[in-house]
Amino acid sequence: MVKFKKKSLSGSSKRWIQRHHNDDLVLKAKSLNFRSRAVFKLEEINKKIKFLNKKDNILDLGASPGSWSQFLVKKGFKNILAVDILNMQGISGVTFILGDFTDEKIQEKIKEKFNRIDTIISDIAVNTTGNKSLDSFKTNSITLDVLNFANETLSSGGNILCKYFNGELDKDIIEYVKSKFSKSKIIKPKSSRQDSKEMYIYCCK
Numbered sequence: 495m496v497k498f499k500k501k502s503l504s505g506s507s508k509r510w511i512q513r514h515h516n517d518d519l520v521l522k523a524k525s526l527n528f529r530s531r532a533v534f535k536l537e538e539i540n541k542k543i544k545f546l547n548k549k550d551n552i553l554d555l556g557a558s559p560g561s562w563s564q565f566l567v568k569k570g571f572k573n574i575l576a577v578d579i580l581n582m583q584g585i586s587g588v589t590f591i592l593g594d595f596t597d598e599k600i601q602e603k604i605k606e607k608f609n610r611i612d613t614i615i616s617d618i619a620v621n622t623t624g625n626k627s628l629d630s631f632k633t634n635s636i637t638l639d640v641l642n643f644a645n646e647t648l649s650s651g652g653n654i655l656c657k658y659f660n661g662e663l664d665k666d667i668i669e670y671v672k673s674k675f676s677k678s679k680i681i682k683p684k685s686s687r688q689d690s691k692e693m694y695i696y697c698c699k
């Protein structure tokens with residue numbers, strides 16, 4: 495009998511499987527009328543850590559094209575405020591602010607609309623340039639702003655889930671979280687491309 499040695503998958507086979515899985519998620523999102531495959535990341539993370547509570551005032555940062563807000567509406571959440579530097583097609587039940595989150599005027603607008611913020615979800619990512627360290631530096635700088643805003647504004651026991659990238663400034667993010675929040679957890683959802691440096695960090699005040 496001929497015995498075959500069990501070989502681990504080559505890099506190109508892994509990439510092929512990952513691309514295929516990604517395409518499946520794009521098609522699945524379309525078939526369920528979600529605007530982006532990003533919806534599966536939020537769904538997966540919430541299944542794991544169950545941090546979204548129906549009565550919460552939820553701030554969705556970097557919300558466009560809108561699949562996370564769509565998911566919240568579908569699940570029966572009522573108080574959703576979404577913000578993005580790009581326009582977002584309206585979603586019934588979601589208030590939208592068009593603007594740059596790092597702009598103080600936009601942060602003031604958020605505080606005017608919500609007198610209490612219980613949960614922040616941030617999927618903010620800058621447009622990629624191909625220069626990975628520059629991209630992670632730019633996105634992670636905004637993530638630090640988001641965490642700082644969360645630290646100042648979240649109600650007691652409030653939650654934040656935000657995207658960051660492994661790379662420039664990631665250690666600053668982890669240090670900041672450890673010093674300011676009572677609980678934190680780093681998550682890499684299966685629905686996030688495994689070959690990307692994208693990560694999520696969940697923290698509780």
Ligand SMILES: C[S@@+](CC[C@H](N)C(=O)[O-])C[C@H]1O[C@@H](n2cnc3c(N)ncnc32)[C@H](O)[C@@H]1O
Nearest residue numbers: 532556558559560561562578579595617618619
């Ligand atoms: C990965 S997409 C978010 C996808 C979204 N969660 C969804 O489910 O459809 C990242 C978003 O971050 C937004 N963004 C980047 N920089 C921003 C900033 N400074 N303020 C607000 N939004 C920003 C981008 O315009 C983009 O729409």
